[in-house]
Amino acid sequence: MKKVIVGICKLCKKEKPLTYEHIPPKSAFNNNTKFYEVNSKDYYQNAMDYSEGKLKPKSRIEQGGFGNHCLCDECNGYLGKKYVRDYKKFAEISYGIINQYQDAKCYEFDVSDINLLKFIKQIIAIFICCNNSNFTKTYDGLIEFVMDENSNILSDRYKVYMYLNHEGNIRNGNIMYTNLCGAMCEFTFKPFGFVLNIDNPKPILQLSDVTNFKYYNSEIKYQKLMIKLNKYPTILPFPLDYRSKDEIKS
Numbered sequence: 463m464k465k466v467i468v469g470i471c472k473l474c475k476k477e478k479p480l481t482y483e484h485i486p487p488k489s490a491f492n493n494n495t496k497f498y499e500v501n502s503k504d505y506y507q508n509a510m511d512y513s514e515g516k517l518k519p520k521s522r523i524e525q526g527g528f529g530n531h532c533l534c535d536e537c538n539g540y541l542g543k544k545y546v547r548d549y550k551k552f553a554e555i556s557y558g559i560i561n562q563y564q565d566a567k568c569y570e571f572d573v574s575d576i577n578l579l580k581f582i583k584q585i586i587a588i589f590i591c592c593n594n595s596n597f598t599k600t601y602d603g604l605i606e607f608v609m610d611e612n613s614n615i616l617s618d619r620y621k622v623y624m625y626l627n628h629e630g631n632i633r634n635g636n637i638m639y640t641n642l643c644g645a646m647c648e649f650t651f652k653p654f655g656f657v658l659n660i661d662n663p664k665p666i667l668q669l670s671d672v673t674n675f676k677y678y679n680s681e682i683k684y685q686k687l688m689i690k691l692n693k694y695p696t697i698l699p700f701p702l703d704y705r706s707k708d709e710i711k712s
């Protein structure tokens with residue numbers, strides 16, 4: 463018999479049976495991801511050894527897609543119905559272009575047939591799902607932005623950045639407090655990396671600021687809508703560390 467997990471849904475905040483939410487969506491290359499759960503303190507302290515394969519995670523391998531039990535059936539279905547299609551489309555285009563031009567470090571391509579408002583709502587939903595429920599108490603307005611499909615209201619305190627990713631490790635989206643950028647979450651899962659930076663007036667220059675996706679208007683038909691994204695590896699588990707294996711060694 464399948465175990466039923468009851469808890470507080472991170473979007474509607476009601477106590478309900480929770481379903482397994484794939485983060486990112488299952489259809490966006492997260493169908494059969496194999497991953498390890500590791501103790502983060504141990505992982506940070508021994509990051510070099512893990513990245514070089516000298517240390518192997520002790521925990522058992524998890525299969526069936528990265529994610530967790532964080533949403534009720536209704537909210538899970540809501541994201542699936544409203545936002546997942548555009549996320550998937552963007553992921554497919556990006557995957558294709560990375561594979562086609564593997565040596566490039568920066569990519570510019572047309573995203574005019576993607577509803578970018580839906581896409582950024584899916585990104586915010588990912589950050590909500592990656593953190594405990596205090597996250598949305600401390601940082602308000604995020605749930606409302608996700609739960610109203612037409613809303614363009616996302617406070618200026620939130621900046622969303624994006625890059626492409628082709629190698630390295632998953633970054634889990636947990637909130638961190640950094641010296642340089644203040645409060646931030648970073649979520650990386652091929653082919654994307656996202657950063658949510660909070661209350662930081664300075665831009666993060668190495669990433670593309672996509673916060674303006676919140677103003678996307680689907681009524682306007684764009685002939686072309688170009689986006690420029692850098693591609694970075696995520697070898698070590700530190701936020702905004704995009705050094706390649708060779709750079710780390712030297």
Ligand SMILES: [Zn+2]
Nearest residue numbers: 471474534537
């Ligand atoms: Zn719910």
